[in-house]
Amino acid sequence: MRLVFVGPPGAGKGTQAKVITEKWKIPQISTGDMLREAKANGTLPQDLIEKMKAGGLVPDEVVIDLIRARTEKDDAKGGFLLDGFPRTVPQAEALTKLLDSRGQKLDIVVALDVPKELLMERACLRRTDKRTGQIYHLKYKPPPPDAILEHRADDHEDVVRNRVDVYEKMTADLLPFYEKAGLLKRIDGVGDVEAVTQRVVRALEQVRG
Ligand code: ADP
Numbered sequence: 683m684r685l686v687f688v689g690p691p692g693a694g695k696g697t698q699a700k701v702i703t704e705k706w707k708i709p710q711i712s713t714g715d716m717l718r719e720a721k722a723n724g725t726l727p728q729d730l731i732e733k734m735k736a737g738g739l740v741p742d743e744v745v746i747d748l749i750r751a752r753t754e755k756d757d758a759k760g761g762f763l764l765d766g767f768p769r770t771v772p773q774a775e776a777l778t779k780l781l782d783s784r785g786q787k788l789d790i791v792v793a794l795d796v797p798k799e800l801l802m803e804r805a806c807l808r809r810t811d812k813r814t815g816q817i818y819h820l821k822y823k824p825p826p827p828d829a830i831l832e833h834r835a836d837d838h839e840d841v842v843r844n845r846v847d848v849y850e851k852m853t854a855d856l857l858p859f860y861e862k863a864g865l866l867k868r869i870d871g872v873g874d875v876e877a878v879t880q881r882v883v884r885a886l887e888q889v890r891g
Pocket residue numbers: 689690691692693694695696697698804805807808809817818819820822823871872873874875876878
């Protein structure tokens with residue numbers, strides 16, 4: 683199973699990806715996580731740190747190189763879930779080319795639809811446990827008292843607003859690209875986590891049986 687999760691910041695991609703990758707036994711590959719890891723290791727150039735902090739996108743070549751290297755690893759041979767990549771048509775085209783060169787293709791692109799008002803609340807109250815990577819929400823999924831919580835630098839209201847705007851601009855082309863390719867499946871991301879998971883699982887079972 684090779685699939686992509688597309689959706690605005692706070693839509694629930696990371697949350698759903700954790701469940702799906704466990705069920706299908708494939709790695710979750712998040713360019714956002716890889717970039718944050720590079721930042722934590724001190725290997726991310728300062729101009730890219732600034733871009734992320736402001737909620738803008740990093741250059742296509744940067745994320746394409748990350749994806750090329752990560753999808754070559756052994757654990758990705760049997761499939762993978764891409765979370766937050768591709769975000770632009772050039773990234774999508776590069777992914778198609780990369781997979782073609784390996785005789786592979788995508789099975790499905792899942793777009794999680796969530797209205798703007800909910801996204802703000804979901805992203806701004808998101809907290810992640812530094813040690814486990816577990817995603818919490820101060821209202822919907824309160825963290826346990828012993829969690830070591832991180833509040834992402836880009837999960838503040840003005841930056842989230844910008845990230846949602848950037849997402850809307852980029853999907854204006856990206857979603858039609860995958861619709862034309864017959865790969866796009868839009869899923870309602872409103873409701874509790876389990877309800878959304880059921881919708882995603884149903885869609886994946888339809889493509890893979
Ligand atoms: P994304 O990866 O798309 O940016 P996340 O999966 O990190 O989004 O979710 C953003 C926030 O919303 C997190 O705090 C998460 O706990 C919460 N969340 C995710 N899905 C739901 C849901 N269905 N209902 C309520 N809160 C949710």
